[in-house]
Amino acid sequence: MSGTGTPQIQQDELDALASAAAQHGLKVAVVASRWHQEVMDGLIAGSERFFEQVGVQDVTLLRAPGSFELPVIASHAAARFDAVVALGVVIRGGTPHFEYVCTAATDGLSQVALTSGTPVGFGLLTCDDEAQALDRAGLPGSKEDKGFESAHAALAAAAEIAALAS
Template sequence: MSGTGTPQIQQDELDALRRTVEQQRLKVAVVASRWHQEVMNGLIAGSQRFFEQVGVRDVTLLRAPGSFELPVIVSHAAARFDVVVALGVVIRGGTPHFEYVCTAATQGLSQVTLSSGTPVGFGLLTCDDEAQALDRAGLQGSKEDKGFEAAHAALAAAVEIAALNR
């Protein structure tokens, strides 16, 4: 697991994010897969922690049956929300299913964000085993908090887009 190079959020960036949230009254959705509940609960909680930290009070949680279905639900959410965070986890098994789901979900989410122009935070964990997923889930004892990071990435992108459109 890397974690190396994860950007630290500086106070001035948090302040800018809070100002944007206050000024824009951004509508936010989190789309989360239902597979691997313990990991998903951690990812969802991490995204909620971030949004609370910057003053987003109203976050709509939508659930996808699995990670493969994330892109279609995110696509519909991107038409109705200013910021969307996609959260899921795929754990490698003994068949090529892992590669197919990871590739389809990643390409689908990329396509949605580019075609809609809506920032989509990428919180899809693609792990070799459950231990790796738990280590990234933002749970007590986890080394990383990918739900928090995906929420930050999506909102930071929204701030940059707003600055470009002024």
């Protein structure tokens, strides 16, 4: 189970991110796939909770047909936004399709971040079954909130990059 070693986000860090986002006028795109609606609703809501908590209002939601398409949409978003949050879920089935989609999406999102220099919060769940995905979706009863965590990662990286550029 993931989650072991996950850093706790303290209020002072949230306050600092809110200040940095306001100071630098950071704009964020959330790119979310459409597969597994219940899980995706939870992931999107988690990212929204994070941005609301830090007062970031310039957030645009973009939808991808599936997780495989996240990198190409994230690439275009990276050209227009200071941070991108990529949200999706791939659940293992009985064919190698799972490995192909997970590898392509993961490698593609990494390439987007490195090529563009725009942080990409990695909120792609790669789970063995639906129960694992629901447990990470930030829904009532979930053990983790990967939408919130991915949004935090993207904004924290964007704030660091903005500070370096100042």
